Amino acid sequence: MVIVSGMRPTGKLHLGHYFGVIKNWLNLQNTDECFFFVADWHALTNKYKDTKDLKDNIYDLVIDWISSGIDPSKSTIFVQSAVKEHAELTLLLGMITPKSWLELNPSYKDLKFNLFFQYVRDFLLGKNIKVDEDKLRQIVYDTFYHKKDIDFEYLEKSLMDFSASDNISKEIVFNLKEGDIGKDIDTFGFFGYPVLMAADILIYKAQAVPVGEDQLPHIEITREIGRRFNHLYKPVFIEPKALLTESPKLLGTDGRKMSKSYGNTIALSDSEEEVNKKVLSMKTDTQRIKKSIPGRPEVCNVYTYHTYFTDKNTVEEIYQKCTTAQIGCIECKKILAENLNRFLTPIREKRRELEKDKEYLDKIIIQGNEKAREVAKKTMKEVKEAMGLMF
């Protein structure tokens, strides 16, 4: 099968990415024809204002991939913006994509919601106001989803709880209304995010796209756009299916979804000391306030981690000793930290090597760009011919 997948260059990868997507890629590259690319244009759709880290992030992403075992001799690794055909196809697909498909896209709404939420949270934090994130998220959620338009009056009232100051909630709402955030992503590019993504996938005639669950709506739109094109002109495109990872999700160190915005990640590039520190800070079974109380591994995030990084016998032993109060949480975490570091060491070492060899990285990327371009060009020829374009 032809497989295509991309990631936005937004910073170093963490274990959530590894077990959510990269592991899938590693399996696929042994059996299928894989194209993996850095979606740098997609990164610009919502982060166009501050691009000073973009170049570093692009290299970092490729370094993370190769260090994790993505093998340039098996997979085609490339950078989206180097293959201009993606842009050309985006333009053409834009002609046939109804606006309503994009407006109704849940990812579009969710991303807008998240940015909205982060804005309100950061504003409060900036004023040194402590926030209960879950509660705030709920309020912003209600503000955002309960009516057709954003309900600012509701937001202003609800924010009083947090700020205990009428002025602050007024100020937040004022800024939001002025478009501080709204305008940021109310752009043509952001709106067209799924069209660009459809072009990324369709141009390689991919049969499958390994992605995280959050990307499913985009894949659905991709299928619809492809189908519409085939129906309007000629059957050029293949409808791709999404490939989700089967493994349950590895959560962040605080037990919530692993995400940079929660500050609960363990990066593939974290040092041994950082990993030790993070593991020691992990929440365990909250009822187990002292060693003499038996623990419940099934509700303990540290235990879940063990099932990923610790050998089966030891995991069983930990289960047994935890439930009979024979092992303390600190000892248990020390074992985890050691195993996690054992898992990360080769990745870290490979990263260190690659960081020193930009020349090699450039060579890999340039070769990948060329290989991708060849396929993309071929498809564009068919596309243009099907649409009646001449040159």
Ligand code: TRP
């Ligand atoms: N939208 C994807 C993400 O944020 C990145 C992406 C862009 C992608 N184009 C793609 C993923 C094509 C798979 C296929 O993770």
Ligand code: SF4
């Ligand atoms: Fe969790 Fe380990 Fe403590 Fe048991 S001993 S509660 S598994 S950290």
